[in-house]
Amino acid sequence: MYPKELRYTKEHEWAKIEGKRVRIGVTKFAADRLSDVVYVELPSVGAELKFMEPFGVVESVKAVSDLYAPISGKVVEINTALVEKPEILNSDPYNAAWMVVVEPSNPAEIEQLLDADAYTAHVGEDQP
């Protein structure tokens, strides 16, 4: 149920390798858990993300949650459509609701992320 081509953090972010760039978002598991997302705060273009450190915030009606960088690097694109319509995170977490695109400073970090099977096992019984 989690896309095979993505890599995952235990904090529920996904990373998608696109040539020399990496696109980042959060998983359907996280979106369902949060439910009713009303606010997304993203870094600016040019910001430097550090591996597994917070880079943004997602707020739902009931809860607030930090976003953790699945990879270090410079932000080259942010999804302003998501900032304007945060609810698309609940409906389309892997496509329309991507968050940022980075140019990795240490591409090897991607090896530390989970593949779809490992992530599925990680969320396991917690499945909403």
Next chain:
Amino acid sequence: MDETLKRTPLYRAHVAAGARMVPFGGWDMPVQYVGIIEEHRAVRTRAGLFDVCHMGEVDVVGPGAIPFVQGLVTNDVAKLAVAQAMYTPMCTPEGGVIDDLLVYRMNETDLMLVVNAANTVEDLGWIRDHVRADVRVTDRSAEIALLALQGPRAPEILQRLTGAPLGEIRYYWFRPNVQVAGKTVMVSRTGYTGEDGFELYAAAEDAMHLWEAILDAGSRDGVMPAGLGARDTLRLEAGLLLHGNDMDKTISPLEAGIAWTVKLQKGEFVGAGALRRQKTDGLVRRLVGFTLEGRAIARHGFPIQRDGAAVGQVTSGSFGPTVEKSIGLGFVPPVPGTVTKLPFYSRDRHVTG
């Protein structure tokens, strides 16, 4: 928390509907079924059905019941007509709010109090500590179920299930012994959403039948079950306070902005002296509404700052799905400033200008 959570008579219906359950005031309650925003909008535009069985019901009966309760609460219970309901705080001698409750006048002498789930035990203790010989206090919470049908379509949906002329029940009045879907219930035109609607007091064993009958009768109108999440965003938009969040035993009803529930002229009652003093001396803090410019939410406990210094605290904050803004309530010192006039949302017939 190792205390076992209590389940309402509707627990199975919630699980079957796929509700997300959370602990609330000692109960295992549905926070949402399909989503808070969708349920919120259903209540504002159509109708939503809430399980509020966790609320406590207390009978206060006997020849002394009305003067007894009059001495415990801040609002003027003597003004209640038979079949009328009233909202009132119940205070400590220092004027802090022990709980906020509904008082129903059942007949010439007897009252029923409806109290918050989390406070039921404490309220009962307080009431029994003050009880007098001509009054009998009975906790009926376990045997009484409470369902709230709220929203603009609520009257026509409920009317399909009863021959009683519901239109005759005015806001904050009720009718006992109404046949609804074949069960005997007390129909009260009250609620906690800012919408028109009813609260139905029924026998616990009839709760499931009524729940299903109402959802069935309202399916063509798009009625849906609504959870505590939507209940909270609805009440916040309507400027209604939540005890435990917006007020507690350290906060007076005057500070909480519900001075209209404090009748200092009615005679003595617990807290009257402290509240009179507070009124004379002036308030040091006041609950106000605020709207944020962005969509981030200021949540319960967040500091309110003025020129960089903390001056107060947020007591409730959420995204308001109808007003489509980040809204909240919080305490600030009584200084001039821009506050949002409450409520954030009001149904059409209350809108002026």
